[in-house]
Amino acid sequence: MIKTTLEQLAIFGGKPAFEEELPVGQVNLPPWEDFERMFSGIFERGYYTNHGPLVARLESRIADTLGVRHAICMTNCTIALMVAARALELRGEVIVPAFTFPGTVQALTWAGLEPVFADVDPHTHTLSAATVAPHIGPRTSAVLGVHLWGQPCDPDQLQSLCDESGLVLFFDAAHAFGCSHRERMIGNLGKMEAFSFHATKIISGAEGGCLTTNDDELAKRARTIRNFHNAETFANVGLRINGKMSEAQAAMALLSLDQYDSNCKHNRSIFDIYRARSQDWSGVRLRDFSGHGTHNFQYAVLETANDPDAIERDVLVELLRGENILARRYFYPGVHRLSPYVESAGPISLPVTEALCEHTVQIPLGPCVTERIAHGICDVIEFATGNAPTINQRLARERSGD
Numbered sequence: 001m002i003k004t005t006l007e008q009l010a011i012f013g014g015k016p017a018f019e020e021e022l023p024v025g026q027v028n029l030p031p032w033e034d035f036e037r038m039f040s041g042i043f044e045r046g047y048y049t050n051h052g053p054l055v056a057r058l059e060s061r062i063a064d065t066l067g068v069r070h071a072i073c074m075t076n077c078t079i080a081l082m083v084a085a086r087a088l089e090l091r092g093e094v095i096v097p098a099f100t101f102p103g104t105v106q107a108l109t110w111a112g113l114e115p116v117f118a119d120v121d122p123h124t125h126t127l128s129a130a131t132v133a134p135h136i137g138p139r140t141s142a143v144l145g146v147h148l149w150g151q152p153c154d155p156d157q158l159q160s161l162c163d164e165s166g167l168v169l170f171f172d173a174a175h176a177f178g179c180s181h182r183e184r185m186i187g188n189l190g191k192m193e194a195f196s197f198h199a200t201k202i203i204s205g206a207e208g209g210c211l212t213t214n215d216d217e218l219a220k221r222a223r224t225i226r227n228f229h230n231a232e233t234f235a236n237v238g239l240r241i242n243g244k245m246s247e248a249q250a251a252m253a254l255l256s257l258d259q260y261d262s263n264c265k266h267n268r269s270i271f272d273i274y275r276a277r278s279q280d281w282s283g284v285r286l287r288d289f290s291g292h293g294t295h296n297f298q299y300a301v302l303e304t305a306n307d308p309d310a311i312e313r314d315v316l317v318e319l320l321r322g323e324n325i326l327a328r329r330y331f332y333p334g335v336h337r338l339s340p341y342v343e344s345a346g347p348i349s350l351p352v353t354e355a356l357c358e359h360t361v362q363i364p365l366g367p368c369v370t371e372r373i374a375h376g377i378c379d380v381i382e383f384a385t386g387n388a389p390t391i392n393q394r395l396a397r398e399r400s401g402d
């Protein structure tokens with residue numbers, strides 16, 4: 001039912017627009033028969049982990065898909081970033097955005113490095129050469145860019161800046177499987193890139209991740225570090241870790257890779273509905289990912305306007321959640337505002353990051369969002385944006401108890 005009065009909104013006592021909850025992080029599951037076939041193979045071989053045949057197959061398929069020399073599968077993206085930092089022999093400070101998932105920054109800390117937060121570009125939500133340059137100092141060894149929402153993180157300008165300054169550039173590509181920077185697939189940028197195959201990602205191993213590089217020596221080092229003893233390719237490295245991917249993870253990720261094209265196509269069709277419908281929303285805009293190369297359309301991200309007549313971000317989130325549309329303030333409050341960084345970072349000025357943390361909302365996109373559901377979500381947002389001042393005022397009044 002399309003809402004026409006304030007009272008029909010669930011936050012004001014109405015019936016939720018959806019009976020089932022619609023999460024933003026949705027899981028693409030393979031058909032059960034395929035899952036059964038893959039897992040009976042694992043049982044028959046009795047080979048469960050330690051660089052098994054499915055991991056080898058997955059590495060080779062990822063390398064082919066991305067056109068990169070080496071794909072090195074790992075337990076997850078966070079471990080992959082830690083291994084990358086060690087393989088690259090980084091020291092001292094690494095420049096990183098605060099507008100990202102905490103794991104990006106935590107990986108640096110676990111690798112014994114000091115994250116230095118740089119602001120992001122308001123149009124791309126990623127680091128840029130302009131935002132990074134002021135933070136380069138004598139102790140900087142690297143820049144860790146994040147291809148947020150699958151958008152390339154200013155790779156050309158950042159590479160030039162890093163080359164001029166003698167810094168290593170590497171990327172967190174957790175969101176970016178299948179995305180490209182113009183003609184170049186992400187996976188080939190910087191010295192190394194780390195992907196996530198978490199259950200909610202476009203390629204899912206339930207958990208999982210992978211490092212990619214075109215550098216043979218770095219690949220050898222990463223393969224050595226991910227295994228805590230000498231069973232694989234030996235490179236001269238010190239500390240190691242258990243970063244191995246299991247056969248079960250590889251099986252899931254291989255099945256997910258088979259479904260990549262159809263999942264992307266579905267995401268794209270839902271995104272196109274959001275894009276078309278968002279033209280009618282005032283004070284809320286959809287971040288558009290099209291037109292910059294290939295994209296996986298894994299995320300639908302809205303930005304609310306900084307305008308008293310526009311719907312407030314937190315009001316929009318509360319209102320949508322009331323309707324069982326489990327929108328998220330993604331990312332909030334920014335990693336620099338989280339422990340342990342909030343205690344150690346000191347006074348720090350990241351105006352664009354702070355503004356984005358106050359104005360971005362992620363809405364559901366993925367297998368559970370059919371065209372009908374997408375239109376239903378748009379109907380709610382259209383009503384909310386069209387009645388923003390009244391909704392803002394009424395919620396403020398109810399909260400103050402008047």
Ligand SMILES: Cc1ncc(COP(=O)(O)O)c(C=O)c1O
Pocket residue numbers: 076077078079100101103104146172174175195196197198208209
């Ligand atoms: C940008 C970013 N980096 C890193 C990670 C961590 O990935 P994983 O859960 O595979 O360790 C995530 C997880 O969602 C992420 O969004």
